[in-house]
Amino acid sequence: MRIIRGTKNITGAIPYPVMAIGNFDGVHVGHQTLFRKTAELALAHEGTAIAFTFEPHPLKIIAPEKAPPLLTSFHKKMELMESFGINLVICADFTRKFADQQPRDFSKNILFEKIGVKEVVVGFDYAFGRGREGTIPYLKKMGEEFGFQVHVVEPFKLNEHTVSSSHVRELIESGQIETASQFLGRDYSITGPVVAGYKTGQAIGFPTANIDTSKVQIPGTGVYAVRVVHKSKSYDAVANIGFNPTFNRDRLSVEVHIFDFNQVIYQQEIEVQFVARIRSEIAFKSADDLVVQIKQDIEKAKKTLEKKN
Numbered sequence: 656m657r658i659i660r661g662t663k664n665i666t667g668a669i670p671y672p673v674m675a676i677g678n679f680d681g682v683h684v685g686h687q688t689l690f691r692k693t694a695e696l697a698l699a700h701e702g703t704a705i706a707f708t709f710e711p712h713p714l715k716i717i718a719p720e721k722a723p724p725l726l727t728s729f730h731k732k733m734e735l736m737e738s739f740g741i742n743l744v745i746c747a748d749f750t751r752k753f754a755d756q757q758p759r760d761f762s763k764n765i766l767f768e769k770i771g772v773k774e775v776v777v778g779f780d781y782a783f784g785r786g787r788e789g790t791i792p793y794l795k796k797m798g799e800e801f802g803f804q805v806h807v808v809e810p811f812k813l814n815e816h817t818v819s820s821s822h823v824r825e826l827i828e829s830g831q832i833e834t835a836s837q838f839l840g841r842d843y844s845i846t847g848p849v850v851a852g853y854k855t856g857q858a859i860g861f862p863t864a865n866i867d868t869s870k871v872q873i874p875g876t877g878v879y880a881v882r883v884v885h886k887s888k889s890y891d892a893v894a895n896i897g898f899n900p901t902f903n904r905d906r907l908s909v910e911v912h913i914f915d916f917n918q919v920i921y922q923q924e925i926e927v928q929f930v931a932r933i934r935s936e937i938a939f940k941s942a943d944d945l946v947v948q949i950k951q952d953i954e955k956a957k958k959t960l961e962k963k964n
Contacts, residue, residue, distance in 0.1 A: 656737040658744045660710075665745060665769045671702025673774040674766075675741075676781065678820075679708050681726035682735040684840045685778065685811040685818040692808060693776045694740025702773065706741045708732075709749040716749055723824055724872040728846055745770070758789025762797035774804045781807075813838055830875030832929045842882070844928040845871045845909070849920045861949055863895075863910035864920060866927060873909060874929055876936040880956035880963075883913050884926040890916055893949075893956040894927060897936035912949075914957070931959050 659665055675693040679686045690706065697704035710729060714722040727735065736744060747753060747765075761784055766772045775798065783789040789797075791807055798805045810817045818838050826835035827843055836842050847867040864883075876897040883892045892913040898906065911927055933955050939945040 656733070656742060656744065658733060658746060660746050661748045662745065662765055662769055669703050669705070669743070669770060671697065671700040672705055672770050672772045673697040673700070673702055673776065674705040674707050674745075674770065674772050675776040676707045676783070677778060678713060679706065679732060679736070680712065681820045681823050681839060682732055682739075683818050683820065683823055683838050684813070685808075687739050687840060688811055689776050689778060689808050690736060690739035690741055692806060694742075696774050696776070696806070697742070700773070703742050704740050705743045705745060705770070705772075706736050707745045707747065707770075709753075710746050711749060713749050713754065716751055716754055723821075725870065726820060726824060726827070726843075726872050728871065731844070731846060755785050758784030758793055759797065760784075761789070762794070762801060766797070766803065767801040772803045774806060776806045776808060778808055779810050824872055827872055827874050830877050830932050830935075832874055832879065832932050836929075842928040842930055843874070844926050845873065846924060846926045847871065848922055848924050851921065861912050861946075861953075863912050864925065866909045866911065866925065868909050873907070874932075876907075878933045878936070878952050878956075879929050880931045880933055880959040881911060882928040882930060882960065883911055884928065885913075885918075885920060885923065890914065891957065891960045892916075892927075893933070893952050894929070895936075912953070914953070930963055933959070 673693050673696045675689045677686065677689070694704040712722055712725065733744060766775070775794065777791065777794070781791060783794070791805070795805045812818065816822055823835050823838045826838065832843055845866065845868060849864045850867045851865065874896055879894045879896070881892050881894045883890045890913045892911050894909060894911045896909050909927070933952055937948070939948065
């Protein structure tokens, strides 16, 4: 898959461009439907399946105080898009100037002149241009003027809920990780470098990898059965998200105890895939009580992961 960063870097003719447009944070099952539709339409014309997306998240420019933590890193988003049939990603630099474009200017300058798009695929709630003034009827009108067809994908529902990035984020924040995974079509995961922690786990016999989670959406506090991917190899593990109340910590941390693993991986990147929530965070009277509970958590995590396998 090819990635073009910035619309100014679009050069040359693109064979029969079919394009899905959106932010696509999380690449949930609704987004996947758009990508499959885009790939199907492009294949029918021996064309190019394109995802047009933005960096950074539009809210970081329009309303920084409302910008949510991301559900997927840029790298993960690209990896997932490719897996659903996208051949080319055009990642626009989302600036204030870009946000202030008139919908017609975007249609004419980008869709028509820069890309020469033939078919556009969007979700039912898509809007574009300054103040989201470009509605779907307006996009269809632009299609008539500039020679592209518009396909609107209907809302995708699970458990009577419309699948959306915001709803997935709410599920993850509340620790409903298994339900979130249904909406994502995969286990929710976070990726980050391993950083130094308090070494509390090591002191009580359960060494942990502490993850830098400053750029990602962290699940709600609690203990989880997880898988850890390090250098393309997967390991079963148990993760604790919380403030370590037994030791009076005041900083939220994500700590992972990887089973049968003794490598030193400081500053190396790992991916933590959340499979199931085991329990909520608890303050214990002593470190000894905590050790007893950790042993129980490990056994439960192993059984849960074995069952999932």
